[in-house]
Amino acid sequence: MSEPKSNELMEKIVSLCKRRGFIFQSSEIYGGLNGFWDYGPLGAELKRNIKELWWRSMTQLRDDVVGLEATIIMHPRIWEASGHTSTFSDPMVDCLLTKKRFRADQIEPQSGLAYHYSGAKAEDGSLHSQPYSVLVAPGKPPESARKAARLFYEQRGIKVQELVGETGEKVENTTRYNPENGSLLTEARAFNLMFKTYVGPVESEENLAYLRPETAQAIFAQFKNLLDVSRQKVPFGICQIGKAFRNEINPRNFTFRSREFEQMELEYFIKPDDVVEQAAGSLARLQADTDLSTPQPNWGWEVWHKYWVEQRIRWYESIGLPRSAFEEYWQKKEELAHYAKATVDLLYKFPFGTQELEGIAARGDFDLAQHQKFSGKSMEVFDEQAKAKGRRAHYLPHVIEPSAGVDRLILALICHAYHEEQAPDEKGNLEWRVVLKFHPRVAPIKVAVFPLLKNRPELVEKAQAVREWLRPHLSVFYDEAGAIGRRYRRQDEAGTPFGVTIDFDTLGETPALKDTVTLRDRDSMKQERVPIAELLSRLLERIR
Ligand code: GAP
Secondary structure, eight states, rough: OOOHHHHHHHHHHHHHHHHHEEEEEETGGGGTTTTEEOOHHHHHHHHHHHHHHHHIIIITOOOEEEEEOOOOOOHHHHHHTTHHHOEEEEEEEEEEETOOOOEGGGOEEEEEEEEOOOOOEEEEEEEEOEEEEEEETTOOTTTTHHHHHHHHHHTTTTOEEEEEEEEEEEEEEEEETEEETTTBBOOOOEEEOOOOEESSSSOOOGGGBBBBBBSSHHHHHHHHHHHHHHHHOOOOEEEEEEEEEESSOOOOOTBBBOSSEEEEEEEEEEEHHHHHHHHHHHOOOOOOOOOOOOOOTTOOHHHHHHHHHOOOOOHHHTTOGGGGGEEEEEEOOSOOOOOOOOEEEEEETTTEEEEEEEEEEEEEEEHHHHHHHHHOOOOOOOOOHHHTTSSOOEEEOOOEEEEHHHHHHHHHHHHHHEEEEEEETSSSSSEEEEEEEETTTTOOOOOEEEETTEEEEEEHHHHHHHHHHHTTSEEEOOOOSOOOHHHHHHHHHHHHOOOEEOOOTTTTTSGGGGGGEEEETTTOOOOEHHHHEHHHHHHHHHHH
Protein backbone atom coordinates (compact mmCIF):
# COMPACT_ATOMS: atom_id res chain seq x y z
CA MET A 1 0.00 0.00 0.00
CA SER A 2 1.37 3.47 -0.86
CA GLU A 3 2.27 5.95 1.88
CA PRO A 4 -0.75 8.35 1.75
CA LYS A 5 -3.19 5.47 1.55
CA SER A 6 -1.62 3.88 4.64
CA ASN A 7 -1.94 7.13 6.55
CA GLU A 8 -5.52 7.46 5.43
CA LEU A 9 -6.20 3.90 6.55
CA MET A 10 -4.61 4.54 9.95
CA GLU A 11 -6.74 7.67 10.38
CA LYS A 12 -9.86 5.66 9.63
CA ILE A 13 -8.84 2.97 12.11
CA VAL A 14 -8.08 5.49 14.86
CA SER A 15 -11.41 7.19 14.25
CA LEU A 16 -13.32 3.89 14.28
CA CYS A 17 -11.59 2.92 17.53
CA LYS A 18 -12.83 6.10 19.16
CA ARG A 19 -16.29 6.13 17.58
CA ARG A 20 -17.05 2.52 18.53
CA GLY A 21 -15.38 2.55 21.92
CA PHE A 22 -12.34 0.39 21.35
CA ILE A 23 -9.63 2.90 22.32
CA PHE A 24 -9.69 6.49 23.62
CA GLN A 25 -6.91 8.88 24.43
CA SER A 26 -6.27 8.89 28.16
CA SER A 27 -7.38 12.04 30.05
CA GLU A 28 -8.92 13.38 26.85
CA ILE A 29 -11.00 16.09 28.54
CA TYR A 30 -7.74 17.64 29.77
CA GLY A 31 -6.14 17.55 26.34
CA GLY A 32 -4.87 13.97 26.60
CA LEU A 33 -1.58 12.58 27.85
CA ASN A 34 0.84 11.56 25.13
CA GLY A 35 1.57 7.84 25.10
CA PHE A 36 -1.34 6.74 27.33
CA TRP A 37 -4.52 5.07 26.09
CA ASP A 38 -7.78 3.82 27.59
CA TYR A 39 -9.78 0.88 26.33
CA GLY A 40 -13.54 1.39 26.03
CA PRO A 41 -16.21 -1.32 26.28
CA LEU A 42 -15.32 -3.15 23.04
CA GLY A 43 -11.56 -2.67 23.52
CA ALA A 44 -11.69 -3.96 27.09
CA GLU A 45 -13.49 -7.14 25.95
CA LEU A 46 -11.02 -7.64 23.10
CA LYS A 47 -8.11 -7.22 25.49
CA ARG A 48 -9.52 -9.69 28.01
CA ASN A 49 -10.12 -12.25 25.27
CA ILE A 50 -6.54 -11.98 24.01
CA LYS A 51 -5.01 -12.25 27.46
CA GLU A 52 -7.23 -15.18 28.37
CA LEU A 53 -6.36 -17.03 25.15
CA TRP A 54 -2.63 -16.46 25.67
CA TRP A 55 -2.81 -17.51 29.31
CA ARG A 56 -4.80 -20.60 28.47
CA SER A 57 -2.42 -21.63 25.69
CA MET A 58 0.57 -21.20 27.98
CA THR A 59 -0.63 -22.61 31.28
CA GLN A 60 -3.82 -24.65 30.96
CA LEU A 61 -3.05 -26.38 27.69
CA ARG A 62 0.53 -27.27 28.69
CA ASP A 63 1.97 -29.19 31.61
CA ASP A 64 5.31 -27.40 31.60
CA VAL A 65 4.40 -23.74 32.17
CA VAL A 66 3.17 -22.08 35.38
CA GLY A 67 1.96 -18.54 35.96
CA LEU A 68 3.01 -15.60 38.09
CA GLU A 69 1.40 -12.30 38.96
CA ALA A 70 4.05 -10.07 40.50
CA THR A 71 4.07 -6.44 41.64
CA ILE A 72 4.83 -3.53 39.33
CA ILE A 73 7.19 -1.88 41.82
CA MET A 74 10.02 -4.13 42.92
CA HIS A 75 13.29 -3.78 44.78
CA PRO A 76 15.48 -1.30 42.84
CA ARG A 77 18.42 -3.74 42.97
CA ILE A 78 16.49 -5.89 40.47
CA TRP A 79 17.00 -3.19 37.84
CA GLU A 80 20.68 -2.87 38.70
CA ALA A 81 21.13 -6.61 38.27
CA SER A 82 19.18 -6.70 35.01
CA GLY A 83 21.22 -3.82 33.60
CA HIS A 84 18.19 -1.52 33.21
CA THR A 85 19.53 1.28 35.45
CA SER A 86 22.74 1.51 33.48
CA THR A 87 21.75 0.58 29.94
CA PHE A 88 17.99 0.87 29.39
CA SER A 89 18.17 4.15 27.52
CA ASP A 90 17.54 5.69 24.14
CA PRO A 91 19.64 8.43 22.52
CA MET A 92 17.73 11.69 22.86
CA VAL A 93 18.17 15.05 21.10
CA ASP A 94 16.33 18.38 21.63
CA CYS A 95 15.50 21.08 19.13
CA LEU A 96 17.52 24.18 20.07
CA LEU A 97 14.63 26.38 18.97
CA THR A 98 11.43 24.68 20.16
CA LYS A 99 12.90 22.29 22.79
CA LYS A 100 10.95 19.46 21.12
CA ARG A 101 12.52 16.12 21.98
CA PHE A 102 13.31 13.38 19.45
CA ARG A 103 14.83 9.93 19.54
CA ALA A 104 18.11 10.44 17.70
CA ASP A 105 17.90 7.07 15.96
CA GLN A 106 14.43 7.85 14.57
CA ILE A 107 15.35 11.04 12.70
CA GLU A 108 15.15 10.56 8.96
CA PRO A 109 18.36 11.67 7.16
CA GLN A 110 17.92 14.97 5.28
CA SER A 111 19.92 16.90 2.66
CA GLY A 112 20.06 20.63 1.94
CA LEU A 113 22.04 23.77 2.63
CA ALA A 114 23.16 24.27 6.23
CA TYR A 115 23.58 27.93 7.28
CA HIS A 116 26.06 28.33 10.12
CA TYR A 117 26.32 31.40 12.35
CA SER A 118 29.23 32.06 14.67
CA GLY A 119 27.07 34.37 16.83
CA ALA A 120 25.01 37.55 16.92
CA LYS A 121 25.74 41.22 17.54
CA ALA A 122 23.28 42.84 19.95
CA GLU A 123 21.74 46.32 19.63
CA ASP A 124 23.99 47.54 22.47
CA GLY A 125 27.05 46.53 20.37
CA SER A 126 27.98 43.47 22.44
CA LEU A 127 28.94 40.24 20.64
CA HIS A 128 27.45 36.87 21.60
CA SER A 129 29.49 34.06 20.18
CA GLN A 130 27.31 30.97 20.58
CA PRO A 131 27.35 29.08 17.26
CA TYR A 132 24.06 28.00 15.71
CA SER A 133 22.98 26.37 12.41
CA VAL A 134 19.82 25.89 10.39
CA LEU A 135 19.18 23.45 7.55
CA VAL A 136 17.25 24.76 4.57
CA ALA A 137 15.77 22.51 1.90
CA PRO A 138 17.55 22.60 -1.51
CA GLY A 139 16.53 25.61 -3.61
CA LYS A 140 15.01 27.56 -0.70
CA PRO A 141 16.24 31.12 0.07
CA PRO A 142 18.38 31.78 3.20
CA GLU A 143 15.75 34.09 4.77
CA SER A 144 14.06 31.24 6.63
CA ALA A 145 17.44 30.28 8.14
CA ARG A 146 18.09 33.89 9.20
CA LYS A 147 14.63 34.19 10.73
CA ALA A 148 15.21 31.00 12.77
CA ALA A 149 18.71 32.18 13.81
CA ARG A 150 17.38 35.56 15.02
CA LEU A 151 14.73 33.76 17.05
CA PHE A 152 17.39 31.47 18.52
CA TYR A 153 19.51 34.39 19.76
CA GLU A 154 16.46 36.39 20.91
CA GLN A 155 15.33 33.40 22.99
CA ARG A 156 18.69 33.76 24.75
CA GLY A 157 17.96 37.40 25.68
CA ILE A 158 19.90 39.09 22.85
CA LYS A 159 18.28 42.02 21.01
CA VAL A 160 19.76 41.05 17.65
CA GLN A 161 21.20 43.83 15.51
CA GLU A 162 22.86 41.47 13.04
CA LEU A 163 23.81 37.84 12.66
CA VAL A 164 27.54 37.19 12.59
CA GLY A 165 29.71 34.92 10.38
CA GLU A 166 27.05 33.38 8.13
CA THR A 167 28.42 30.59 5.93
CA GLY A 168 26.55 28.03 3.82
CA GLU A 169 27.45 24.38 3.42
CA LYS A 170 25.88 21.67 1.30
CA VAL A 171 25.08 18.66 3.52
CA GLU A 172 23.73 15.24 2.67
CA ASN A 173 21.97 12.63 4.75
CA THR A 174 22.38 14.47 8.01
CA THR A 175 20.38 13.74 11.16
CA ARG A 176 21.64 16.80 13.07
CA TYR A 177 18.63 19.02 12.29
CA ASN A 178 14.97 19.10 13.36
CA PRO A 179 13.06 17.64 10.39
CA GLU A 180 10.11 19.94 11.21
CA ASN A 181 11.83 23.37 11.24
CA GLY A 182 15.49 22.84 10.21
CA SER A 183 16.92 24.00 13.56
CA LEU A 184 20.12 22.44 14.87
CA LEU A 185 19.56 19.73 17.50
CA THR A 186 21.56 19.16 20.68
CA GLU A 187 24.16 16.39 20.78
CA ALA A 188 22.58 13.00 21.54
CA ARG A 189 22.44 12.04 25.23
CA ALA A 190 21.31 8.80 26.82
CA PHE A 191 17.85 9.03 28.37
CA ASN A 192 16.85 6.25 30.79
CA LEU A 193 13.35 5.06 29.95
CA MET A 194 12.34 3.89 33.43
CA PHE A 195 9.70 5.90 35.31
CA LYS A 196 10.87 6.78 38.80
CA THR A 197 8.86 6.98 42.00
CA TYR A 198 9.49 6.90 45.76
CA VAL A 199 8.40 4.24 48.20
CA GLY A 200 7.17 5.81 51.46
CA PRO A 201 6.73 9.45 52.41
CA VAL A 202 10.32 10.63 51.96
CA GLU A 203 11.52 11.48 48.46
CA SER A 204 15.12 10.47 49.04
CA GLU A 205 17.69 8.53 47.00
CA GLU A 206 17.33 5.45 49.23
CA ASN A 207 13.53 5.37 48.69
CA LEU A 208 13.85 5.58 44.92
CA ALA A 209 12.00 2.86 42.99
CA TYR A 210 10.97 2.24 39.40
CA LEU A 211 7.81 1.20 37.59
CA ARG A 212 8.83 -2.03 35.88
CA PRO A 213 9.83 -1.58 32.23
CA GLU A 214 9.20 -5.31 31.54
CA THR A 215 7.41 -8.11 33.37
CA ALA A 216 10.27 -10.57 32.82
CA GLN A 217 12.53 -9.61 35.73
CA ALA A 218 10.00 -10.61 38.40
CA ILE A 219 10.07 -14.12 36.96
CA PHE A 220 13.85 -14.31 37.29
CA ALA A 221 13.82 -12.80 40.77
CA GLN A 222 11.16 -15.31 41.94
CA PHE A 223 12.71 -18.22 40.05
CA LYS A 224 13.69 -20.26 43.13
CA ASN A 225 10.33 -19.87 44.89
CA LEU A 226 8.49 -20.84 41.72
CA LEU A 227 10.74 -23.84 41.14
CA ASP A 228 10.11 -25.06 44.70
CA VAL A 229 6.34 -24.71 44.70
CA SER A 230 5.57 -25.80 41.14
CA ARG A 231 7.56 -29.07 41.40
CA GLN A 232 8.57 -28.53 37.79
CA LYS A 233 11.86 -29.76 36.40
CA VAL A 234 13.94 -28.04 33.74
CA PRO A 235 12.84 -27.65 30.94
CA PHE A 236 9.83 -25.67 32.13
CA GLY A 237 8.47 -22.15 31.88
CA ILE A 238 7.02 -19.33 33.97
CA CYS A 239 4.74 -16.79 32.36
CA GLN A 240 3.23 -13.51 33.32
CA ILE A 241 0.85 -10.92 31.89
CA GLY A 242 1.02 -7.40 33.22
CA LYS A 243 1.60 -3.72 32.85
CA ALA A 244 4.99 -2.32 31.88
CA PHE A 245 6.02 1.32 31.74
CA ARG A 246 8.58 3.08 29.56
CA ASN A 247 9.04 6.80 29.37
CA GLU A 248 9.35 6.65 25.58
CA ILE A 249 10.86 9.80 24.07
CA ASN A 250 8.49 9.76 21.11
CA PRO A 251 5.32 7.76 21.67
CA ARG A 252 3.78 7.28 18.22
CA ASN A 253 1.71 5.34 15.75
CA PHE A 254 -1.40 5.29 17.96
CA THR A 255 -0.92 2.63 20.66
CA PHE A 256 2.09 1.03 18.96
CA ARG A 257 4.65 2.87 21.08
CA SER A 258 3.00 3.79 24.37
CA ARG A 259 4.37 4.79 27.74
CA GLU A 260 2.10 2.41 29.64
CA PHE A 261 1.36 -0.93 28.01
CA GLU A 262 0.88 -4.60 28.76
CA GLN A 263 3.20 -7.50 28.07
CA MET A 264 2.64 -11.24 27.89
CA GLU A 265 6.00 -12.85 28.63
CA LEU A 266 7.20 -16.39 29.00
CA GLU A 267 10.60 -17.29 30.42
CA TYR A 268 11.23 -20.88 29.38
CA PHE A 269 14.12 -22.44 31.30
CA ILE A 270 16.23 -25.07 29.55
CA LYS A 271 19.36 -27.03 30.37
CA PRO A 272 22.64 -25.60 29.08
CA ASP A 273 23.87 -27.49 26.01
CA ASP A 274 26.70 -29.29 27.87
CA VAL A 275 24.24 -30.58 30.52
CA VAL A 276 21.89 -31.80 27.78
CA GLU A 277 24.74 -33.59 26.04
CA GLN A 278 25.86 -35.28 29.27
CA ALA A 279 22.35 -36.40 30.21
CA ALA A 280 21.04 -37.40 26.77
CA GLY A 281 24.31 -38.64 25.30
CA SER A 282 23.86 -36.34 22.28
CA LEU A 283 22.92 -32.78 21.43
CA ALA A 284 20.35 -31.96 18.74
CA ARG A 285 21.26 -28.82 16.86
CA LEU A 286 18.86 -27.02 14.55
CA GLN A 287 18.67 -28.52 11.05
CA ALA A 288 16.43 -27.53 8.17
CA ASP A 289 14.38 -30.71 8.72
CA THR A 290 14.26 -30.73 12.56
CA ASP A 291 10.84 -31.94 13.71
CA LEU A 292 9.63 -29.24 16.08
CA SER A 293 6.29 -30.80 16.98
CA THR A 294 7.31 -32.57 20.22
CA PRO A 295 10.13 -31.46 22.54
CA GLN A 296 12.94 -33.97 22.90
CA PRO A 297 15.39 -34.50 25.79
CA ASN A 298 18.42 -33.90 23.53
CA TRP A 299 17.31 -30.50 22.19
CA GLY A 300 19.95 -27.77 22.43
CA TRP A 301 19.05 -24.10 22.83
CA GLU A 302 18.85 -23.41 19.09
CA VAL A 303 16.15 -26.04 18.66
CA TRP A 304 14.20 -24.74 21.68
CA HIS A 305 14.45 -21.23 20.30
CA LYS A 306 13.06 -22.23 16.91
CA TYR A 307 10.39 -24.35 18.65
CA TRP A 308 9.10 -21.28 20.48
CA VAL A 309 9.16 -19.15 17.34
CA GLU A 310 6.99 -21.79 15.70
CA GLN A 311 4.68 -22.12 18.73
CA ARG A 312 4.11 -18.40 18.81
CA ILE A 313 3.30 -18.16 15.08
CA ARG A 314 0.84 -21.03 15.49
CA TRP A 315 -0.82 -19.20 18.35
CA TYR A 316 -1.22 -16.06 16.23
CA GLU A 317 -2.73 -18.22 13.49
CA SER A 318 -5.23 -19.60 16.02
CA ILE A 319 -6.51 -16.09 16.72
CA GLY A 320 -6.80 -15.04 13.09
CA LEU A 321 -3.41 -13.61 12.12
CA PRO A 322 -2.09 -15.80 9.31
CA ARG A 323 1.59 -16.64 8.92
CA SER A 324 1.60 -14.52 5.76
CA ALA A 325 0.87 -11.41 7.87
CA PHE A 326 4.27 -11.76 9.56
CA GLU A 327 7.91 -11.39 8.72
CA GLU A 328 10.45 -13.27 10.82
CA TYR A 329 13.43 -11.03 11.40
CA TRP A 330 16.50 -12.80 12.77
CA GLN A 331 18.61 -10.08 14.38
CA LYS A 332 22.16 -9.77 13.11
CA LYS A 333 25.00 -10.43 15.56
CA GLU A 334 25.78 -6.72 15.91
CA GLU A 335 22.10 -5.90 16.66
CA LEU A 336 21.73 -8.37 19.54
CA ALA A 337 21.26 -7.10 23.09
CA HIS A 338 24.29 -7.83 25.28
CA TYR A 339 22.53 -10.79 26.95
CA ALA A 340 21.10 -12.41 23.80
CA LYS A 341 22.55 -15.30 21.82
CA ALA A 342 19.85 -14.94 19.19
CA THR A 343 16.64 -12.94 18.81
CA VAL A 344 13.83 -13.32 16.32
CA ASP A 345 11.43 -10.42 15.93
CA LEU A 346 8.00 -11.29 14.64
CA LEU A 347 7.13 -8.28 12.51
CA TYR A 348 3.56 -7.46 11.54
CA LYS A 349 2.72 -5.41 8.45
CA PHE A 350 1.00 -2.43 10.11
CA PRO A 351 -0.36 0.31 7.79
CA PHE A 352 2.47 2.58 9.01
CA GLY A 353 5.20 0.01 8.32
CA THR A 354 6.36 -3.50 9.10
CA GLN A 355 7.14 -3.43 12.82
CA GLU A 356 7.82 -5.67 15.81
CA LEU A 357 4.87 -7.39 17.45
CA GLU A 358 6.84 -9.87 19.53
CA GLY A 359 10.48 -10.69 20.22
CA ILE A 360 11.68 -14.22 20.93
CA ALA A 361 15.12 -14.09 22.52
CA ALA A 362 17.58 -16.76 23.62
CA ARG A 363 18.93 -15.05 26.76
CA GLY A 364 21.43 -17.70 27.90
CA ASP A 365 21.86 -17.63 31.69
CA PHE A 366 22.43 -13.87 31.79
CA ASP A 367 19.49 -12.95 34.03
CA LEU A 368 19.76 -15.75 36.59
CA ALA A 369 23.53 -15.22 36.79
CA GLN A 370 23.06 -11.50 37.39
CA HIS A 371 20.44 -12.01 40.12
CA GLN A 372 22.63 -14.65 41.73
CA LYS A 373 25.51 -12.19 41.75
CA PHE A 374 23.53 -9.18 42.98
CA SER A 375 21.39 -10.98 45.60
CA GLY A 376 24.05 -13.42 46.80
CA LYS A 377 21.37 -16.19 46.58
CA SER A 378 22.00 -19.28 44.50
CA MET A 379 19.82 -19.53 41.39
CA GLU A 380 21.19 -22.94 40.42
CA VAL A 381 19.04 -26.01 40.02
CA PHE A 382 20.00 -29.41 41.33
CA ASP A 383 19.56 -32.53 39.21
CA GLU A 384 19.42 -35.70 41.37
CA GLN A 385 19.61 -38.09 38.43
CA ALA A 386 22.73 -36.39 37.13
CA LYS A 387 24.29 -36.62 40.58
CA ALA A 388 23.49 -40.35 40.85
CA LYS A 389 25.26 -40.88 37.54
CA GLY A 390 28.27 -38.88 38.74
CA ARG A 391 27.56 -36.03 36.29
CA ARG A 392 27.36 -32.26 36.70
CA ALA A 393 24.35 -31.83 39.01
CA HIS A 394 24.23 -28.08 39.69
CA TYR A 395 23.74 -25.60 36.90
CA LEU A 396 22.13 -22.29 35.99
CA PRO A 397 19.34 -22.86 33.49
CA HIS A 398 19.35 -20.96 30.21
CA VAL A 399 16.30 -19.10 28.98
CA ILE A 400 14.19 -18.73 25.85
CA GLU A 401 11.89 -15.70 26.11
CA PRO A 402 8.87 -15.10 23.87
CA SER A 403 7.79 -11.56 24.78
CA ALA A 404 4.64 -10.10 23.25
CA GLY A 405 2.85 -6.77 23.67
CA VAL A 406 -0.90 -6.92 24.30
CA ASP A 407 -1.56 -3.43 22.96
CA ARG A 408 0.45 -3.98 19.79
CA LEU A 409 -1.42 -7.21 19.22
CA ILE A 410 -4.77 -5.45 19.64
CA LEU A 411 -3.67 -2.87 17.09
CA ALA A 412 -2.53 -5.61 14.70
CA LEU A 413 -5.83 -7.48 15.11
CA ILE A 414 -7.86 -4.33 14.45
CA CYS A 415 -5.74 -3.41 11.41
CA HIS A 416 -6.00 -6.94 10.06
CA ALA A 417 -9.75 -7.12 10.68
CA TYR A 418 -10.58 -3.74 9.13
CA HIS A 419 -12.37 -4.01 5.79
CA GLU A 420 -14.42 -1.63 3.71
CA GLU A 421 -16.62 -3.40 1.19
CA GLN A 422 -19.80 -3.07 -0.76
CA ALA A 423 -22.82 -4.98 0.44
CA PRO A 424 -26.52 -4.97 -0.54
CA ASP A 425 -28.94 -3.20 1.80
CA GLU A 426 -32.44 -4.55 2.56
CA LYS A 427 -33.69 -3.37 -0.84
CA GLY A 428 -30.76 -4.94 -2.67
CA ASN A 429 -28.96 -1.64 -3.37
CA LEU A 430 -25.21 -1.72 -2.89
CA GLU A 431 -23.85 0.35 -0.02
CA TRP A 432 -20.45 0.56 1.68
CA ARG A 433 -19.99 -1.22 4.96
CA VAL A 434 -17.10 -1.11 7.41
CA VAL A 435 -16.57 -4.52 8.95
CA LEU A 436 -14.07 -5.80 11.48
CA LYS A 437 -13.49 -9.42 10.53
CA PHE A 438 -12.17 -10.58 13.89
CA HIS A 439 -11.67 -14.28 14.46
CA PRO A 440 -14.72 -15.33 16.54
CA ARG A 441 -12.32 -16.35 19.36
CA VAL A 442 -11.17 -12.78 19.93
CA ALA A 443 -14.30 -10.86 18.91
CA PRO A 444 -15.47 -8.64 21.79
CA ILE A 445 -19.13 -9.59 21.27
CA LYS A 446 -19.78 -13.09 19.95
CA VAL A 447 -23.43 -12.80 19.01
CA ALA A 448 -26.01 -10.04 18.64
CA VAL A 449 -29.68 -10.79 19.20
CA PHE A 450 -32.34 -8.73 17.43
CA PRO A 451 -36.14 -8.78 17.49
CA LEU A 452 -37.22 -7.95 13.92
CA LEU A 453 -39.44 -5.11 15.22
CA LYS A 454 -39.25 -3.41 18.58
CA ASN A 455 -42.93 -2.44 18.68
CA ARG A 456 -44.12 -6.06 18.72
CA PRO A 457 -43.95 -7.23 22.34
CA GLU A 458 -44.15 -10.90 21.35
CA LEU A 459 -40.96 -10.54 19.22
CA VAL A 460 -39.18 -8.54 21.93
CA GLU A 461 -40.12 -11.06 24.61
CA LYS A 462 -38.86 -14.01 22.56
CA ALA A 463 -35.62 -12.21 21.60
CA GLN A 464 -34.94 -11.35 25.23
CA ALA A 465 -35.56 -14.98 26.20
CA VAL A 466 -33.00 -16.10 23.57
CA ARG A 467 -30.51 -13.54 24.91
CA GLU A 468 -30.96 -14.78 28.50
CA TRP A 469 -30.49 -18.34 27.36
CA LEU A 470 -27.25 -17.62 25.48
CA ARG A 471 -25.81 -15.16 28.01
CA PRO A 472 -24.21 -17.60 30.49
CA HIS A 473 -22.17 -19.11 27.66
CA LEU A 474 -21.20 -16.21 25.37
CA SER A 475 -20.94 -12.45 25.30
CA VAL A 476 -24.28 -11.39 23.82
CA PHE A 477 -25.48 -7.96 22.73
CA TYR A 478 -29.19 -7.19 22.45
CA ASP A 479 -30.27 -4.45 20.05
CA GLU A 480 -33.80 -3.45 19.07
CA ALA A 481 -33.18 0.13 17.87
CA GLY A 482 -33.57 1.06 14.20
CA ALA A 483 -34.00 -0.88 10.97
CA ILE A 484 -32.56 -4.40 11.02
CA GLY A 485 -30.05 -3.50 8.25
CA ARG A 486 -28.68 -0.62 10.36
CA ARG A 487 -28.38 -2.95 13.35
CA TYR A 488 -26.39 -5.45 11.26
CA ARG A 489 -24.05 -2.64 10.12
CA ARG A 490 -23.46 -1.53 13.71
CA GLN A 491 -22.46 -5.05 14.67
CA ASP A 492 -20.27 -5.40 11.56
CA GLU A 493 -18.29 -2.38 12.77
CA ALA A 494 -17.97 -3.91 16.23
CA GLY A 495 -16.70 -7.14 14.69
CA THR A 496 -19.55 -9.32 16.02
CA PRO A 497 -19.32 -12.56 14.02
CA PHE A 498 -22.94 -13.71 14.39
CA GLY A 499 -26.36 -12.08 14.40
CA VAL A 500 -29.57 -13.81 15.47
CA THR A 501 -32.94 -12.37 14.38
CA ILE A 502 -36.24 -13.32 15.92
CA ASP A 503 -39.06 -12.83 13.38
CA PHE A 504 -42.66 -13.85 12.90
CA ASP A 505 -41.67 -17.32 11.71
CA THR A 506 -39.95 -17.82 15.07
CA LEU A 507 -43.36 -17.26 16.64
CA GLY A 508 -44.99 -19.79 14.31
CA GLU A 509 -46.36 -17.72 11.41
CA THR A 510 -45.01 -20.46 9.15
CA PRO A 511 -45.69 -23.50 11.38
CA ALA A 512 -42.71 -25.48 10.03
CA LEU A 513 -40.37 -22.65 11.13
CA LYS A 514 -41.72 -22.21 14.65
CA ASP A 515 -38.92 -21.82 17.20
CA THR A 516 -36.29 -21.23 14.56
CA VAL A 517 -34.26 -18.03 14.09
CA THR A 518 -32.10 -16.58 11.32
CA LEU A 519 -28.39 -16.84 11.99
CA ARG A 520 -26.38 -14.27 10.03
CA ASP A 521 -22.69 -14.69 9.34
CA ARG A 522 -20.85 -11.34 9.51
CA ASP A 523 -18.33 -12.06 6.74
CA SER A 524 -20.45 -13.82 4.11
CA MET A 525 -23.64 -12.02 5.24
CA LYS A 526 -25.45 -15.31 4.49
CA GLN A 527 -28.41 -16.16 6.67
CA GLU A 528 -29.55 -19.64 7.62
CA ARG A 529 -32.58 -20.84 9.53
CA VAL A 530 -31.58 -22.57 12.76
CA PRO A 531 -33.77 -24.20 15.45
CA ILE A 532 -33.35 -22.33 18.74
CA ALA A 533 -32.56 -25.66 20.40
CA GLU A 534 -29.44 -26.00 18.19
CA LEU A 535 -28.34 -22.37 18.31
CA LEU A 536 -25.95 -22.57 21.23
CA SER A 537 -24.10 -25.65 20.01
CA ARG A 538 -23.83 -24.19 16.48
CA LEU A 539 -22.38 -20.97 17.87
CA LEU A 540 -19.96 -22.62 20.29
CA GLU A 541 -18.66 -24.91 17.58
CA ARG A 542 -17.71 -21.87 15.45
CA ILE A 543 -16.34 -19.77 18.31
CA ARG A 544 -14.13 -22.24 20.17
N1 GAP B 1 11.57 -8.80 28.24
C1 GAP B 1 11.93 -8.47 26.91
C2 GAP B 1 11.32 -7.24 26.42
O1 GAP B 1 10.69 -6.49 27.17
P1 GAP B 1 10.99 -5.78 24.29
O2 GAP B 1 11.28 -6.10 22.85
O3 GAP B 1 11.55 -4.52 24.85
O4 GAP B 1 11.49 -7.04 25.10
C3 GAP B 1 8.67 -6.91 24.22
O5 GAP B 1 9.42 -5.78 24.51
C4 GAP B 1 7.35 -6.53 23.56
O6 GAP B 1 6.67 -5.55 24.36
C5 GAP B 1 7.52 -5.86 22.19
O7 GAP B 1 7.65 -6.82 21.16
C6 GAP B 1 6.22 -5.09 22.07
O8 GAP B 1 5.16 -5.92 21.64
C7 GAP B 1 5.95 -4.67 23.51
N2 GAP B 1 6.41 -3.28 23.71
C8 GAP B 1 7.66 -2.87 24.01
N3 GAP B 1 7.71 -1.54 24.13
C9 GAP B 1 6.45 -1.09 23.91
C10 GAP B 1 5.83 0.21 23.89
N4 GAP B 1 6.52 1.31 24.17
N5 GAP B 1 4.51 0.30 23.62
C11 GAP B 1 3.78 -0.82 23.35
N6 GAP B 1 4.31 -2.06 23.36
C12 GAP B 1 5.62 -2.20 23.63
